[in-house]
Amino acid sequence: MSEQSxxxxxxLKTPKAAAIAGILFSVLLLGVLWLLRISVPDDPREPGxxxxxxxxxxxxxINLVPFxxxxxxxxxxVLRDRLGASEDxxxxxxxxxxxLLFLGMLFAAAAVAGALIISFETAPAQVIESPTxxxxxxxxxxxxxxxxxxxxxVFMVTTSTIAxxxxxxxxxxxxxxxxxALLLLCGSYYLSxxxxxxxxxxxxxxxxxxxxxxxxxxxxxxxxVSDAS
Numbered sequence: 001m002s003e004q005s006x007x008x009x010x011x012l013k014t015p016k017a018a019a020i021a022g023i024l025f026s027v028l029l030l031g032v033l034w035l036l037r038i039s040v041p042d043d044p045r046e047p048g049x050x051x052x053x054x055x056x057x058x059x060x061x062i063n064l065v066p067f068x069x070x071x072x073x074x075x076x077x078v079l080r081d082r083l084g085a086s087e088d089x090x091x092x093x094x095x096x097x098x099x100l101l102f103l104g105m106l107f108a109a110a111a112v113a114g115a116l117i118i119s120f121e122t123a124p125a126q127v128i129e130s131p132t133x134x135x136x137x138x139x140x141x142x143x144x145x146x147x148x149x150x151x152x153x154v155f156m157v158t159t160s161t162i163a164x165x166x167x168x169x170x171x172x173x174x175x176x177x178x179x180x181a182l183l184l185l186c187g188s189y190y191l192s193x194x195x196x197x198x199x200x201x202x203x204x205x206x207x208x209x210x211x212x213x214x215x216x217x218x219x220x221x222x223x224x225v226s227d228a229s
Contacts, residue, residue, distance in 0.1 A: 016209075016210055017074070017078045018074075018075055018078035018079050018206070018209060019206045019207070019209040019210035020206075020210070021071045021072075021074035021075040021078060021206075022071075022075045022202050022203065022205060022206030022209070023203060023206045023207065023210070024068075024071040025068050025071035025072045025075055025199065025202060026199040026200070026202045026203035026206065027199075027203070028064050028067055028068035028071060029068045029198075029199040030196065030199050030200070030203075031061075031064060032061045032064050032065055032068060033193065033195065033196055033199070035057050035058070035060060035061035035064075036058065036061050037193060038054075038057070039054035039057045039058050039061070040054070040058060042192050042193075044137055044138045044141035044142075045134070045138075046137075047128065048116075048120075048127075048128050048133060048137065051116065051117065051120045051124070051127070051128070052124070055117050055120065055121075058113060058117060059114070059117055062110045062113055062114045062117075065106060065107065065110040066107070068106075069103050069106065069107060072099070072102075072103060073099075073103070075202070075206075076095075076096065076099045079159075079168070080092065080095075080096065083162065083166060083168070088162070088165070091158050091161055091162050091165075092162075094154065094158045095155065095158040095159060095162060098151050098152075098154040098155040098158060099151075099155050101147075101151045102148060102151035102152050102155055105143050105144070105147045105148035105151060106144070106148050108143050109140045109143040109144040109148060112136050112139055112140040112143070113140050115136065116133065116136050116137065116140070119133075144195070145188065145189075145195070148195075149184050149188045149194070149195050149198075150184065150185060150188075152181075152184055152195065152198040153181040153182075153183075153184035153185040153188075153198075154181070154185075155198075156177045156178075156180060156181035156184070156198065156201060157177070157178065157181045159177060159205075160173075160174035160175070160177035160178050160181070161174070163177075163205075168209075169205055169208060169209065170208065173201075173204060173205050173208060176201065176204070177201055177205075180197045180198070180200075180201050183197060184197065184198065
């Protein structure tokens with residue numbers, strides 16, 4: 001393996017790579033949730049007025065979902081690579097599995113919403129009045145607010161546990177993750193748009209990793225300067 005490829009591999013494994021991916025995922029998903037929040041009513045039994053007034057805004061949110069998913073996959077991959085041999089097989093399975101299921105449900109809900117918009121553009125009156133619209137609307141709501149949000153909670157629990165055992169993130173972030181995961185697992189049905197706490201928590205962790213890595217790199221540099229003097 002050449003020296004250049006070795007350096008590239010090392011850069012891909014740095015904590016900063018995971019931090020940037022996590023920040024990008026958080027910003028994109030928060031943007032998606034905000035666009036949906038201002039466009040689509042909470043009630044899945046609503047008559048679909050948003051298809052007439054805010055379909056372009058929802059379409060923008062749906063088109064941002066794949067980019068958020070790519071950033072999240074990168075975030076998971078870099079974290080797993082950094083853990084290496086210290087990664088427990090049990091927690092690694094739940095960590096990786098819950099992350100993939102989260103993305104699968106997120107993509108499925110976005111695909112159903114996208115299908116509704118395309119169908120409405122083809123035949124507006126027929127779509128609004130058809131039972132298929134109400135089924136698709138309820139399916140997207142259930143996937144997003146039941147399955148996706150629960151997988152996000154499981155991901156937070158396992159990531160927090162791994163953080164405590166390996167120390168790649170401080171204990172206070174892990175404890176915050178437990179608390180917010182409990183909120184998602186048990187209280188999401190009663191708290192509208194509680195899903196926002198997941199990208200917020202990933203953002204907090206990513207910002208910590210980013211600046212902690214920068215501080216860890218600057219310390220040896222300062223030490224080298226003092227040794228030289």
